[in-house]
Amino acid sequence: MKVNEEETKFAPTTVERPPRPSWRQLLKTTEGRILLLGIAIALAGLIAMGLVAFWSPETSEMMGAMSFTNLILGTVVAMSIGYTAGYGHSLVIPVNMWVETVVVLLFYPVFVLSMRKLVEFPRLKRYLERTQAAAERHHDKVRRYGIVGLFIFVWFPFWMTGPVVGSVIGYLLGFPAWLTLSVVLAGTFMTMVGWAYLLFSLYTSAAAFGSWAPVLIVGLIILIILAFYWLNWREKNHKLKVSK
Numbered sequence: 001m002k003v004n005e006e007e008t009k010f011a012p013t014t015v016e017r018p019p020r021p022s023w024r025q026l027l028k029t030t031e032g033r034i035l036l037l038g039i040a041i042a043l044a045g046l047i048a049m050g051l052v053a054f055w056s057p058e059t060s061e062m063m064g065a066m067s068f069t070n071l072i073l074g075t076v077v078a079m080s081i082g083y084t085a086g087y088g089h090s091l092v093i094p095v096n097m098w099v100e101t102v103v104v105l106l107f108y109p110v111f112v113l114s115m116r117k118l119v120e121f122p123r124l125k126r127y128l129e130r131t132q133a134a135a136e137r138h139h140d141k142v143r144r145y146g147i148v149g150l151f152i153f154v155w156f157p158f159w160m161t162g163p164v165v166g167s168v169i170g171y172l173l174g175f176p177a178w179l180t181l182s183v184v185l186a187g188t189f190m191t192m193v194g195w196a197y198l199l200f201s202l203y204t205s206a207a208a209f210g211s212w213a214p215v216l217i218v219g220l221i222i223l224i225i226l227a228f229y230w231l232n233w234r235e236k237n238h239k240l241k242v243s244k
Contacts (some may be wrong), residue, residue: 034181075100107164
């Protein structure tokens, strides 16, 4: 039986995609080990929070409140809430360090695996794309100074220079994973310590005017951050309209 050459010539060819590695295989990679470490640290913190609840429910609730606020509004607001409630550095700094560490150790491997097309996270797609776009905007600035530039980028308290964006920049620059994470977390922790002493001094001074003063400062900080969010959202919408 002869096969028509014209039919075979124009017949659609199906390209077989290589099978994606299983999660067991992925967890053996560097990114997989980082992801496991992030999960372990997250669980350890939650267990510690549960244990603290046995002897001080109020402290445990504050740990949860700071953790949630950090994820939603950032480190500064989370630390402000802790200091306003009367807690000191021994609680406020470790809790926020824990949150930032977990976020970076979970986000970085998810982003890298997604970029390499090894896994897909449909629900995180938009967030991953926005973070990548933010990192690409600062990519050239950091590249000039290498590791030092990445550290300063994360350490300097400018808008959108957080550890998540910093970890993406480290990946885009081709830095090894553990080097990127070490530099990003070191810069984040130094920034946090600086904010801690500044905020603690501010709230201690404000408390002299009355119990309402620290609460007012927290409110103002939240309003400022929400204003930043709104301006950033408005700028993005304006750019989308212009591009259309």
